Amino acid sequence: MGSGVLLAALSFLAVIGPLIFLHELGHYAAGRAFGVHAETFSIGFGREVFGWSDRRGTRWKVGWMPMGGYVKFAGDMNPASQPTDEWLSLPPEERARTFQAKPVWQRFIIVAAGPIANFLVAIAIVAGLLLSYGELRTPPVIEALTEVSVARQAGLQPGDRFTRIAGRSVDTFGDVVEMVRLRPGEALSVDYERAGQARHTIVTPATIEEVDRFGNRYRMGAIGVMSAPQVVVPVSVVNVLPRATAQTFSMLRSMVDTIVQIITGRRSVQELGGPLKIAQISGQQASLGLVNVIMLMAMISINLGFINLLPIPMLDGGHLIFYVFEAIRRRPLPAIAQEWAFRSGLLVLLGFMLFVTFNDLGSFGLWQRLAGLIG
Template identity: 55%
Template sequence: MNNAPGLLLTILAFLAVIGPLVFVHEMGHYLVGRWFGVKAEVFSIGFGREIFGFTDRLGTRWKFGWLPLGGYVRFAGDMNPASQPDPAWMLLPAEERNRTFQSKSVGRRALIVAAGPLTNFLFAILIIAGFVLVQGQPSTAPIAGKIMAGSPAEQAGFASGDVVKRVDGQAIASFAALTSYVRSRPDTPITADVARGGEEIAIRVTPRAVPAVDQQGQPVKMGMLGISGQTEPVGPLTALRLGAQQSWYIVRIMADGLGEILTGSRSAQELGGPLRIAQASGQMAADGLGPFAFFIALISINLGFINLLPVPMLDGGHLLFYALEAVRRKPVAPQVQEWAFRSGLLLLLGLMLFATFNDLSAFGLWRGLSGLIG
C-alpha cells in the first residue's frame, strides 16, 4: 500500500480507468439506440479534434478526441444538447426520418438515455461479482482465516482455522461480533478462548491501536488484531446478487455524502475532480491488479450516479424533461429547454473548476505559492 506511483504510471492508469468507463457508458446508449432502430452518426471517446478514427459499414464514425475526459454518441436527429431536431428534420424522407432519435416515442428516448448510466452500474456489478466468485463471500462464523504477518494475533499464537468461542468470558457468535469487541479495546489486553484441533485453548493478546475516524468524522483509535475472516465459495447467481448489493450500498453512501455536502454538514472541499481521480488511479495501479479493478468498479458506479442527477446536460436532466413530456403529453417548450441546458452547462463547468481547485488545494499548491510569495 506504500508503493508511490510515478507520473507516467499515474497518467496511464487514469487513462485506463476513464477510457474504458466512457466507452462502456456510451456503448449503453449506442446499443439500445441501435436496438430501437436509431442511426448512430458518431461514437466518440474524448472531446475536441479527432486524433484518429474510422467509419463502419453502417455509417457510424468511431473516433478518438484529443481530450480524454468524456465522450458521446450522436444519433441522427439529435442536433443539440437539448436533443431538439433541426428544422430540416421535417424535410427528411420518411424512411430516413424514422431512423432518427427524435422520431422515437418518449419512452424509447428515455430508455436510450438511461442505458448509459445503467450500463455503468451493470459493469461495476460484474466486476464486484467476479471478485466474489473468485474469493468467495466472508463467512459469518467467528473463524480465523488469514493471520497478518507481524500482527498481534500472530505474535500471540493465533492460527488459521481457530474458532473463537469467547472473549473475556463473553460468548462470540459471529466474526462481526469479534471485530466489534476488538475495535473498542485498543491497547487493552483481552483473553480469547479458541477451539483448535479438538481442544480449547486460551490466548492472551493486546489489540494494536490504529488511527480511524468515528461516524461523526472525528479521529479515534481502533483496536486491531490482524485476523481476517474465512470465506465461503459461492455460485454465479449469488455472486451477482452480492455484487448488486455492494453496488447499491456504494450508491447510498454517495447519495448520503452529496446530501450532507448540500446541507452543509460536510465540507464542499471534499468534492474531488479529475486530478484526484488520476492520483488515486496511479496509487491503485501501484497497489496491484485487484485494488485497481475494484477502483474501476467504484468510479463506474460514481459515473452512473452522477449522470443520473437531474441536472440539464447530464442524462438525468434529459430524463427529467422526458418525464415532464410524458406527463404533459407534449415536449417542454424549446426555449425553456435551451435555457435549462445552457444553465446546466455553466453549472457543470463551475463544479469542474471548483473540484479542480479543491484538487490543487489537496496537493498543497496554494500553500506552496503563498510560501513563495511570502
C-alpha cells in the same frame, strides 16, 4: 516525480477510457435496438486523433481530450434535442431512423441506458472478484471494545449483535463499519440483540483522521468496537449475481450518503475530488496491484452512473427529467425553456469542474506552496 505523474496519467486513461466507452455503448446499443441511426460514436472531445466508419455509416473516433465521450444520433441536433428544419425536411423513411422520431419512452430508455451500463459493469466486476477470491464476511457481533469506546459509554458490550443502524439493517460487521465511518459526530440509532433480547441505544461516533500510505487524509467515524477475524466465504455461481448486486448498491448508497453529508454541511466540500484526484488515486492503486485497479474501476463506474443520473441539464438525468415532463404534458417543454435550462446546466457543470479542480490542486499542496513563495 516524473514517473509517478506518468503512472497516474496512464492509469487514469486505462481506468476511465473503458468506462466511458461502455457508458456510451449503452446509449448506442439501446438506440440501435430501437432502430435509431448513430452518426458518431466518440471517446473524448475535440479534434479526432484516429477513427473509422463502419458499414452502417457510424463514425467511430477518439478525440484528443479524453475527458468524456458521446454518441450523436441522427435527429439529435441541438443540446435540447429539438428537431430542426433540416430534420423536418428529411424523407419519411430516413426521419423514422432519427432519435426525435421515436416515442418518448424509447428516448427515455436510450438515455437511461448509459448510466445503467455503468451499474451493470460494476456488478460484473464485483461478481468476477467474488468468484475469483470469495467474499470476506464477519458477523455483526462485538468481539471486544477498545479502551476508549463511545460504544461502551452507550451501554454496548462484547457479544452484542447489531441488527440495525440509523434505520438500516446490517448483515455483516462490514455493514456496521460502513455505516459508522461515514457519520463522524452524528448521533446514530442502534438496534442490537443481547442474549436473544432486542435492545436499543444511541451512539455518536467519534471523529478520527486517517492517513493512508500515500498521505491522503480522511475524516472517519469510529465507535470503538472490534470484530472477530474475517473469514473468506466462497461464492457460488448461483449466488454471485445477487451478492455482487448487493455490494454494488451498498457502494452506491455510501456515495449518496457522502454527497448528502457534504450538501448538508456534515462533511467538508474539500473532500470533493475531480479528474486530477482520480488520476492520482488511479496511479496509487495501480502501484498496489491489478485487483486494486479493477476494484477502483468498479467504484468509478458506479460514480459515473450516479453522477449522470443527477437531474442536471446537459447530463443524462436532465434529459430524463424533460422526458418525464413530456410524457405527463403529452408534448415537449417549449424549446426556449429547454435551451435556457441546458445553458444553465452547462454553467453549473463548468463551475463544478473549476471547483473540484481547485480542490484537487489544493490537495496536492499547490496553494500552500504558492502562499509560501508570496510570503
